[in-house]
Amino acid sequence: MIMGYYCARCKHVVEIDYETQGIRCNYCGYRILIKERPTMVKKVRAE
Template sequence: MSYKCSRCKRDVELDEYGGVRCPYCGHRVLLKERAPVVKEVDVR
């Protein structure tokens, strides 16, 4: 999965056993990258 570090803003790839930590700065808060998709909902 693709994540972005909230401190240094670098892209981070996590593996299953690596833990949740940025390998560049050591920060533990990572943000999940989401697709820029806008959902449209029909309202009656």
């Protein structure tokens, strides 16, 4: 399973594969990554 994140220090986009590598930025080695969120707003109709 591949998830998209960006590094909190260098702001590079990093794709993490949980099965093969640890949670670490490929560019600077920083271990704090922020999950990318979609830009569209999800609207739910209340009933």
